[in-house]
Amino acid sequence: MEDYPSELIRNFSIIAHIDHGKSTLADRLLELTGTIQKKESGTNKQVLDKLKVERERGITVKAQTASMIHSFNGQQHLLNLIDTPGHVDFAWEVARSLAACEGALLLVDSTQGVQAQTISVFHVARERGLKIIPVLNKIDMPASQPERIAAQMQSTFDINPEDILHISAKTGQGVESILEAIVKRIPPPSGHTKAPLKALLFDSLYDRYRGVISLINIQDGTLRKGDKIASCHTRKKYEVTELGIMHPEELPTTSLQSGQVGYIACNMKNSSEAHIGDTLHRVGEPVEPMEGFQPTKAMVYAGIFPIDSNDFLKLEESIKRLTLTDRSVTVTRESSSALGQGCRLGFLGTLHMDVFRQRLEDEYDANVIITAPTVPYKVIYKDRTVLVSNPTEFPEVTDSTSNVKEVQEPIVNASIIVPDDYLGEIMDLCFSHRADSLDHRYLDSGSGSTSSARAIVTCTLPLSEIVTGFFSELKSRSSGFASFDYEEGGYAKSNLAKMVFLLNSRPIDALALIVHRSAQQAIGRAWVKKLHSIIPRQMFEVPIQAAIGKKIIARETLSAMRADVTASLYGGDVTRKMKLLENQKASKRKMKRIGQVDLPQEAFYDILKSK
Numbered sequence: 001m002e003d004y005p006s007e008l009i010r011n012f013s014i015i016a017h018i019d020h021g022k023s024t025l026a027d028r029l030l031e032l033t034g035t036i037q038k039k040e041s042g043t044n045k046q047v048l049d050k051l052k053v054e055r056e057r058g059i060t061v062k063a064q065t066a067s068m069i070h071s072f073n074g075q076q077h078l079l080n081l082i083d084t085p086g087h088v089d090f091a092w093e094v095a096r097s098l099a100a101c102e103g104a105l106l107l108v109d110s111t112q113g114v115q116a117q118t119i120s121v122f123h124v125a126r127e128r129g130l131k132i133i134p135v136l137n138k139i140d141m142p143a144s145q146p147e148r149i150a151a152q153m154q155s156t157f158d159i160n161p162e163d164i165l166h167i168s169a170k171t172g173q174g175v176e177s178i179l180e181a182i183v184k185r186i187p188p189p190s191g192h193t194k195a196p197l198k199a200l201l202f203d204s205l206y207d208r209y210r211g212v213i214s215l216i217n218i219q220d221g222t223l224r225k226g227d228k229i230a231s232c233h234t235r236k237k238y239e240v241t242e243l244g245i246m247h248p249e250e251l252p253t254t255s256l257q258s259g260q261v262g263y264i265a266c267n268m269k270n271s272s273e274a275h276i277g278d279t280l281h282r283v284g285e286p287v288e289p290m291e292g293f294q295p296t297k298a299m300v301y302a303g304i305f306p307i308d309s310n311d312f313l314k315l316e317e318s319i320k321r322l323t324l325t326d327r328s329v330t331v332t333r334e335s336s337s338a339l340g341q342g343c344r345l346g347f348l349g350t351l352h353m354d355v356f357r358q359r360l361e362d363e364y365d366a367n368v369i370i371t372a373p374t375v376p377y378k379v380i381y382k383d384r385t386v387l388v389s390n391p392t393e394f395p396e397v398t399d400s401t402s403n404v405k406e407v408q409e410p411i412v413n414a415s416i417i418v419p420d421d422y423l424g425e426i427m428d429l430c431f432s433h434r435a436d437s438l439d440h441r442y443l444d445s446g447s448g449s450t451s452s453a454r455a456i457v458t459c460t461l462p463l464s465e466i467v468t469g470f471f472s473e474l475k476s477r478s479s480g481f482a483s484f485d486y487e488e489g490g491y492a493k494s495n496l497a498k499m500v501f502l503l504n505s506r507p508i509d510a511l512a513l514i515v516h517r518s519a520q521q522a523i524g525r526a527w528v529k530k531l532h533s534i535i536p537r538q539m540f541e542v543p544i545q546a547a548i549g550k551k552i553i554a555r556e557t558l559s560a561m562r563a564d565v566t567a568s569l570y571g572g573d574v575t576r577k578m579k580l581l582e583n584q585k586a587s588k589r590k591m592k593r594i595g596q597v598d599l600p601q602e603a604f605y606d607i608l609k610s611k
């Protein structure tokens with residue numbers, strides 16, 4: 001790697017709205033530079049998207065990095081692509097990947113134009129002072145409107161249309177020009193090879209055999225195998241046992257030097273030792289640590305329980321193993337009288353939660369029940385403030401004797417980009433989700449008969465309103481044309497209460513919810529109806545109620561039935577009769593008894609799976 005001084009290195013990222021073609025472009029770049037073999041036609045699987053769930057959903061969850069070698073003007077350049085995920089939940093991963101780059105390709109689908117995330121990633125990149133190369137993709141498609149979208153990029157980002165590259169990541173058309181632009185327009189990293197070692201740890205992976213593998217960007221100095229290094233954050237010391245570049249798989253090298261991006265293995269046993277944003281230095285040569293990163297903040301919490309309570313330890317073990325590769329998930333134990341022993345997990349967002357659940361099911365074959373997601377609420381008492389992320393711990397604020405001063409909920413600043421035709425629908429949707437400071441402006445004026453003008457709607461929304469179903473409602477009410485992005489907007493006072501559901505007058509803890517008082521009737525009624533349709537009938541009449549404090553908000557009654565399992569048998573076959581009774585007894589054991597009501601664990605699964 002000593003052949004590549006800083007002047008010949010370029011570190012860049014591809015930033016784009018979801019589905020605008022980032023992974024496809026990354027594959028083309030790797031092929032063009034000979035880093036990977038061109039794939040036989042027909043295989044659609046992308047090289048950089050490694051997780052199974054990423055392939056199934058076609059999204060990038062975990063950022064991947066690859067180095068490639070490109071010859072330009074007779075000189076070999078080392079181009080380091082730092083891939084970034086493309087979903088709102090993972091904004092933090094985008095920011096941390098960008099910290100290791102000097103430039104970014106801003107990729108925009110020329111059939112769709114600027115979308116909500118195009119704007120947010122653009123701002124992150126600009127704030128970090130990155131050189132931005134604008135690229136219009138999918139120009140092979142008949143619906144492509146490059147001139148119009150170029151004008152949109154000019155008005156939205158102040159980008160000169162002449163600087164925009166026009167490509168098709170699918171056919172490869174124009175992709176060469178990107179390699180040239182990377183070398184010409186993006187500045188090389190500005191480190192010193194001879195200076196004391198200073199490396200930024202920007203990502204980590206977990207390898208079953210070698211332990212933690214850290215992805216680093218060497219800002220200054222040179223790192224070799226066998227070097228003794230230390231973390232500025234933990235002060236722990238390590239010896240580098242292996243290092244190299246991602247090409248795109250790990251390729252060991254003898255050294256890594258300033259400006260380069262690669263991986264190291266250094267007998268870190270536990271992935272919690274690899275702090276993203278940490279600065280590594282040589283033992284005995286301390287350096288000023290680089291500005292760290294925001295630690296991840298869980299914004300959506302849910303309880304996860306095994307369907308069969310005997311599987312708890314297995315489930316916990318699976319969760320632990322998964323969090324080794326995704327440390328943005330927080331885990332604590334929790335127990336519920338209805339669902340038994342489980343774990344309470346904190347996620348960055350709802351997609352993150354879905355991805356985690358799917359990985360758990362795919363990779364660990366776990367059958368799990370997930371409780372309704374909750375956001376972290378602030379409960380302000382006279383003498384202290386408590387963050388509550390589990391509805392069962394939420395105080396009775398309706399009780400006049402309670403010493404709760406106020407309750408606050410997290411809010412987000414949302415932006416939605418939508419064609420003019422759907423503006424009214426989207427405004428309605430926002431209002432029905434308690435939007436505030438609603439405003440809109442136009443991004444462009446449309447192009448006559450073929451397409452309408454596009455507006456950007458901005459507002460604040462309570463986070464709890466967007467964790468369930470908001471995104472799919474947005475998509476269906478705009479026929480898929482609206483795009484959505486948000487950033488944290490702090491906390492605001494809110495009129496909230498805990499809703500509990502009673503079965504035969506006994507509360508079911510796992511179903512407790514925190515609701516806004518304006519929606520309590522509607523939510524209470526809907527849930528009670530749903531419980532009524534799912535809970536199996538019992539030998540006696542069972543009231544199903546929704547309550548806030550002592551007040552019953554909604555009620556349904558489950559009528560009684562007689563479950564005589566032997567009724568269909570006439571006459572004397574005693575063994576058959578005994579067997580049926582035995583079966584009944586055995587299946588009873590798997591039931592949960594709540595207020596004398598028998599509930600199979602599966603019923604909870606049905607209740608909670610569709611919100």
Ligand SMILES: Nc1nc2c(ncn2[C@@H]2O[C@H](COP(=O)(O)OP(=O)(O)OP(=O)(O)O)[C@@H](O)[C@H]2O)c(=O)[nH]1
Binds near residue numbers: 021023087138168169
């Ligand atoms: N016709 C055409 N299709 C393209 C082009 N580039 C990408 N696509 C298709 O667009 C879809 C999305 O592309 P991806 O590369 O998966 O998009 P992405 O931006 O990586 O998506 P995330 O990883 O989820 O952020 C895929 O079906 C691609 O085959 C292009 O230039 N032309």
